[in-house]
Amino acid sequence: MTKADDTRKASYHRMAESLRDLERTLHGAARGAGAVPDEWHAIAQGVGAGRKVKLTLWVEADVLRFFRSLGKGHTTRMAEVLSTFMHARLAGVVKGPEDVDYSAPYRTEEEQAALAERKRKYDALLEADLQTLKRVTRGG
Structure with a gap:
């Protein structure tokens, strides 16, 4: 071989x-x-790509080589892959290692309480964004 x-x-x-x-x-x-999770229906009915911003991004050489080998529009395809992953995470379909708290046993009670409060606020913001997305895609 x-x-x-x-x-x-x-x-x-x-x-x-x-x-x-x-x-x-x-x-x-x-x-x-x-x-299919309800959130995916909202994603499918979305208005499409939003405003784009320029960014410098480090990727593995083989990943870039692969996308470049697909020809013109490779950066758009890369952005579509990232967008799909983002929506899969927002829909709760894909979970990853960032959902695991490896350092919890080493934190003080005060640190854990502060992080729990920060997570609660972050989750509430994400839920509000998701509800807004649902409302927008339903037309009102």
């Missing part, structure tokens, strides 16, 4: 594992409610 074959095989397995994880998450959501 060639190095290219090894790379292709490793990429395939990484992709397959990611898809299996996503499928498990989606099935869990489907068992709890409908097949």
